[in-house]
Amino acid sequence: MKKLPFLWEIGCEEIPxxxxxxxxxxxxxxxxxxxxxxxLEPKRVESYGTLRRLVLxxxxxxxxxxDRVEQVSGPPLSIARDDTGAWTRAALGFxxxxxxxxxxxEVLSTEKGEYIGFExxxxxxxxxxxxxxxxxxxxxxxxxxKFMNWDATLADGKGAFAFGRPIRWMVALFGENVVPFxxxxxxxxxxxxxxxxxxxxxxxxxxxxxxxxxGVASFQKLARGLRKRYVVLDPKERRERLASExxxxxxxxxxxxxxxxxxxxxxxLVEWPGAVLGxxxxxxxSLPEEVRATVLIHHQHYFPLEGKPGFIAVTNMAKxxxxxxQRGTERVVVARLRDAKFFxxxxxxxxxxxxxxxxxxxxxxxxxxxxxxKSERMEALAAWxxxxxxxxxxxVRRAAQLAKCDLTTGMVGEFPELQxxxxxxxxxxxxxxxxxxxxxxxxxxxxxxxxxxxxPLNREGAVVSLxxxxxxxxxxxxxxxxxxxSRDPFALRRAALGxxxxxxxxxxxxxxxxxxxxxxxLREALRIVRExxxxxxxxxxxxPAFMEFFTERLRFLFSRAYRYDELxxxxxxxxxxxxxxxxxxxxxxxxxxxxxxxxxxxxxxxxRVGNILAGQNPGDVDPAFFFEDxxxxxxxxxxxxxxxxxxxxxxxxxxxxxxxxxxxxxxxxRFFDEVMVxxxxxxxxxxxxALLKRLQxxxxxxxxxxxxxxxxx
Amino acid sequence: MILQELVFNLTKFWSDRGVLVHQPYxxxxxxxxxxxxxxxxxxxxxxxxxxxxxxxRRPADGRYGENPNRxxxxxxxxxxxxxxxxDIQEQYLESLRACGIDPRVHDIRFEEDNWESPTLGAWGxxxxxxxxxxxxxxxxxxxxxxxxxxxxxxxxxxxGLERLDMYLQNxxxxxxxxxxxxxxxxxxxxxxxxxxxRYCFEAANVELARRxxxxxxxxxxxxxxxxxxxxxxxxxLKCSHLFNTLDARGAVSVSERTLSILKVRELACAVAxxxxxxxxxxxxxx
Numbered sequence: 001m002k003k004l005p006f007l008w009e010i011g012c013e014e015i016p017x018x019x020x021x022x023x024x025x026x027x028x029x030x031x032x033x034x035x036x037x038x039x040l041e042p043k044r045v046e047s048y049g050t051l052r053r054l055v056l057x058x059x060x061x062x063x064x065x066x067d068r069v070e071q072v073s074g075p076p077l078s079i080a081r082d083d084t085g086a087w088t089r090a091a092l093g094f095x096x097x098x099x100x101x102x103x104x105x106e107v108l109s110t111e112k113g114e115y116i117g118f119e120x121x122x123x124x125x126x127x128x129x130x131x132x133x134x135x136x137x138x139x140x141x142x143x144x145x146k147f148m149n150w151d152a153t154l155a156d157g158k159g160a161f162a163f164g165r166p167i168r169w170m171v172a173l174f175g176e177n178v179v180p181f182x183x184x185x186x187x188x189x190x191x192x193x194x195x196x197x198x199x200x201x202x203x204x205x206x207x208x209x210x211x212x213x214x215g216v217a218s219f220q221k222l223a224r225g226l227r228k229r230y231v232v233l234d235p236k237e238r239r240e241r242l243a244s245e246x247x248x249x250x251x252x253x254x255x256x257x258x259x260x261x262x263x264x265x266x267x268x269l270v271e272w273p274g275a276v277l278g279x280x281x282x283x284x285x286s287l288p289e290e291v292r293a294t295v296l297i298h299h300q301h302y303f304p305l306e307g308k309p310g311f312i313a314v315t316n317m318a319k320x321x322x323x324x325x326q327r328g329t330e331r332v333v334v335a336r337l338r339d340a341k342f343f344x345x346x347x348x349x350x351x352x353x354x355x356x357x358x359x360x361x362x363x364x365x366x367x368x369x370x371x372x373x374k375s376e377r378m379e380a381l382a383a384w385x386x387x388x389x390x391x392x393x394x395x396v397r398r399a400a401q402l403a404k405c406d407l408t409t410g411m412v413g414e415f416p417e418l419q420x421x422x423x424x425x426x427x428x429x430x431x432x433x434x435x436x437x438x439x440x441x442x443x444x445x446x447x448x449x450x451x452x453x454x455x456p457l458n459r460e461g462a463v464v465s466l467x468x469x470x471x472x473x474x475x476x477x478x479x480x481x482x483x484x485x486s487r488d489p490f491a492l493r494r495a496a497l498g499x500x501x502x503x504x505x506x507x508x509x510x511x512x513x514x515x516x517x518x519x520x521x522l523r524e525a526l527r528i529v530r531e532x533x534x535x536x537x538x539x540x541x542x543x544p545a546f547m548e549f550f551t552e553r554l555r556f557l558f559s560r561a562y563r564y565d566e567l568x569x570x571x572x573x574x575x576x577x578x579x580x581x582x583x584x585x586x587x588x589x590x591x592x593x594x595x596x597x598x599x600x601x602x603x604x605x606x607x608r609v610g611n612i613l614a615g616q617n618p619g620d621v622d623p624a625f626f627f628e629d630x631x632x633x634x635x636x637x638x639x640x641x642x643x644x645x646x647x648x649x650x651x652x653x654x655x656x657x658x659x660x661x662x663x664x665x666x667x668x669x670r671f672f673d674e675v676m677v678x679x680x681x682x683x684x685x686x687x688x689x690a691l692l693k694r695l696q697x698x699x700x701x702x703x704x705x706x707x708x709x710x711x712x713x
Numbered sequence: 714m715i716l717q718e719l720v721f722n723l724t725k726f727w728s729d730r731g732v733l734v735h736q737p738y739x740x741x742x743x744x745x746x747x748x749x750x751x752x753x754x755x756x757x758x759x760x761x762x763x764x765x766x767x768x769x770r771r772p773a774d775g776r777y778g779e780n781p782n783r784x785x786x787x788x789x790x791x792x793x794x795x796x797x798x799x800d801i802q803e804q805y806l807e808s809l810r811a812c813g814i815d816p817r818v819h820d821i822r823f824e825e826d827n828w829e830s831p832t833l834g835a836w837g838x839x840x841x842x843x844x845x846x847x848x849x850x851x852x853x854x855x856x857x858x859x860x861x862x863x864x865x866x867x868x869x870x871x872x873g874l875e876r877l878d879m880y881l882q883n884x885x886x887x888x889x890x891x892x893x894x895x896x897x898x899x900x901x902x903x904x905x906x907x908x909x910x911r912y913c914f915e916a917a918n919v920e921l922a923r924r925x926x927x928x929x930x931x932x933x934x935x936x937x938x939x940x941x942x943x944x945x946x947x948x949x950l951k952c953s954h955l956f957n958t959l960d961a962r963g964a965v966s967v968s969e970r971t972l973s974i975l976k977v978r979e980l981a982c983a984v985a986x987x988x989x990x991x992x993x994x995x996x997x998x999x
Binding site for chain 1: 760780781782796797798799802803806816817818819820821822823824825827838840844845846847854856862863864865866880885963965966970971
């Protein structure tokens with residue numbers, strides 16, 4: 001069958017750059033799915049894009065679907081033929097309804113019995129006619145972080161068509177043919193598919209007005225045409241061009257770009273990456289580096305230069321012939337740095353501690369009131385944590401008192417992402433001791449998983465951060481502001497993940513183990529909130545929901561390193577009532593142990609034990625009632641081993657404990673081979689069950705092995 | 714380009730494209746969006762094209778005339794095109810040429826920046842337009858106003874006049890701008906800034922403003938029961954400005970803030986509903 005390429009360009013108004021890395025591959029995936037549903041198999045599907053266009057390139061797309069045969073079944077044979085073997089009315093009715101001669105009817109054997117029916121040939125549809133439907137479905141299935149209404153409708157009968165940004169032109173070519181597609185827009189001419197693309201808004205080849213539509217006949221011609229018109233279509237290539245532009249200027253400036261700004265993001269902000277080198281006066285070098293970086297990176301998307309008062313600004317222009325762009329960027333940067341400098345010197349006039357009173361005017365959450373109240377709770381919880389894990393109380397309390405004070409500074413008002421950091425810098429300038437200012441500085445860390453901003457800088461910081469997060473969680477759960485589905489307006493999932501990471505990683509990161517069982521920490525956090533705000537209504541429901549929520553986060557953290565059945569096994573044996581480090585040790589032991597020789601047999605035996613004991617509630621073992629050698633033997637071995645195993649468990653040496661316990665494999669196997677557990681004699685039966693219960697209890701102190709799914713190891 | 718010429722050029726540019734030239738509203742407001750020519754006209758089915766300058770007061774941004782970039786009162790040139798034409802971005806870029814900006818030697822970008830006004834129950838999707846890294850325009854496709862989903866969608870283009878002209882005149886201090894030939898922004902507005910800042914940070918009578926806020930709100934509700942939509946909306950504007958003044962004065966507590974915003978929003982939403990209902994018969998006869 002003839003196969004043709006399909007080219008599709010969706011020309012848009014500027015799509016937010018952060019969306020592109022997901023959007024471009026998504027277009028390909030959605031389109032492939034739609035083709036698959038129609039049994040159309042292309043050779044290759046590729047997608048590309050810039051902020052003004054999404055492009056799909058399909059090669060080897062069959063010109064039409066394969067013809068196929070479909071069985072149409074009618075009434076059961078039993079009522080379709082009469083005694084003489086002639087068709088009944090039911091059969092004739094079925095035939096005429098389907099417009100076929102009764103002679104075409106045949107008997108179909110199915111699982112449910114014999115039916116009558118016939119085979120229908122279905123001619124494959126032309127791909128050109130199917131494509132508009134595929135395109136419409138693919139467009140509607142793209143998942144933008146935010147949709148907009150732009151008065152558009154598609155011809156697919158599904159009405160209004162929300163999208164990320166308005167679509168302004170469309171190229172759709174199947175082989176030589178334009179695939180007809182129309183988007184109707186109220187008050188404007190429709191957007192109709194065609195053969196014309198558009199280049200860069202302001203740049204183009206000599207003799208052509210920039211932004212003018214130009215004709216394309218294939219993907220290669222589109223890519224080449226765009227390049228001539230200052231558009232790098234392929235995101236990968238755009239990144240390479242950006243890197244080389246930056247490298248040129250780094251060489252010129254004899255300085256490297258500081259980290260902190262995503263090059264991928266910057267490459268997607270433009271269609272034709274160019275760059276200019278900017279500088280700002282030396283006087284601003286006295287501003288803390290964090291502040292300068294925030295101005296340059298977060299507000300302007302410029303790369304700061306390491307060790308120099310300068311930056312590299314990426315532009316969407318090929319050159320800066322008159323120097324306008326460089327001067328413009330420098331002026332913006334200077335104005336912003338001047339603002340920042342003003343805030344820096346103004347803010348320093350007030351000691352951080354004196355700002356605590358003003359926190360009364362900063363809202364934490366409606367039902368929970370101000371940050372002043374939150375600060376008080378944080379201090380109480382931080383002091384409790386410090387006492388539990390041996391941190392010094394004085395600097396911890398001081399840091400907790402100061403932690404939120406920067407919310408009232410001009411700098412944080414202007415640059416909210418500097419919260420915490422500014423507090424730390426102001427505290428340092430105002431002579432707070434190092435443990436205190438570093439704790440304030442880093443008490444928002446770690447902010448979760450993913451955009452990782454590191455760990456607190458010191459123990460005090462870890463304690464204050466943990467207190468902050470645990471308090472936010474406890475307070476929000478008591479206020480009923482709980483995350484549901486994808487809605488998590490107070491970022492509680494992140495807060496919980498941060499807390500979990502502090503509990504599990506502080507030992508390694510700061511040589512400072514925080515071995516408080518999460519349940520105790522959470523209960524203390526709840527207690528402090530309740531004590532301060534007895535009026536909160538969510539009392540009863542809060543605690544169990546809170547514990548479950550936290551357990552989920554904990555499991556999520558562990559799920560990066562361990563399998564789900566290992567998690568099930570450990571969490572069945574121990575939970576929030578054990579320190580996180582203890583759970584980690586169990587998981588580690590279990591995941592090592594499962595690949596050992598003894599494990600399979602033991603876990604199998606364990607499952608049998610579990611099955612037999614299900615629904616049984618035996619009493620205690622009475623050695624006098626052992627009858628068979630192998631039950632005696634098992635009992636003796638078990639009791640011999642118990643003290644050592646228990647000691648290992650209590651010391652957290654789970655790997656060795658499991659090793660020790662696995663020596664029971666032989667007596668357990670023999671017990672099951674030789675001893676009839678469900679004996680007729682009740683006393684005997686109960687005693688054997690009691691023995692197994694003892695075994696189960698001892699094993700379960702590490703993990704519930706019956707949860708382990710066999711098959712992988 | 715002197716400031717008044719910038720206003721003339723932009724106004725003329727849009728006037729030549731069939732846009733009605735309106736005047737600033739004669740009440741205090743924080744942004745051109747609050748002018749009834751935007752807030753009410755974007756509601757309902759009727760097309761509308763309007764442009765006007767709106768002096769916009771933001772009491773908390775007052776800096777006693779000492780900050781080169783921040784003003785108690787600045788000026789926005791506000792454009793509404795409803796429905797929004799499909800070449801709206803190109804038209805906008807043309808308007809920059811009318812200001813003397815040649816896009817071939819600058820770096821002009823549309824970067825995501827969505828707009829939301831909790832007090833008006835309004836939000837939209839759009840960009841800030843950056844000229845060599847400087848934000849000169851807010852570009853918004855209105856999605857909701859007064860809590861009502863909009864259709865058709867209006868495009869709102871807001872030029873920050875001082876910002877834009879500082880770029881054009883190549884000055885770093887707003888007070889150095891030339892407003893008319895030989896007359897600086899300082900001469901025209903500096904005293905206004907100093908006294909305006911003093912007023913809202915130090916002198917505004919808190920008790921009086923609180924009372925006026927409550928009275929305006931109640932008056933707005935009463936006027937709605939009389940079917941007087943625009944007068945009721947004027948009370949929304951008064952509430953909003955009084956709230957901003959109280960806020961700058963540091964007189965709004967945490968719990969009060971949320972409640973006050975909610976009160977203004979409720980009134981604004983009620984006005985929007987009443988306005989849309991009042992349009993319904995015309996729609997039916999059309």
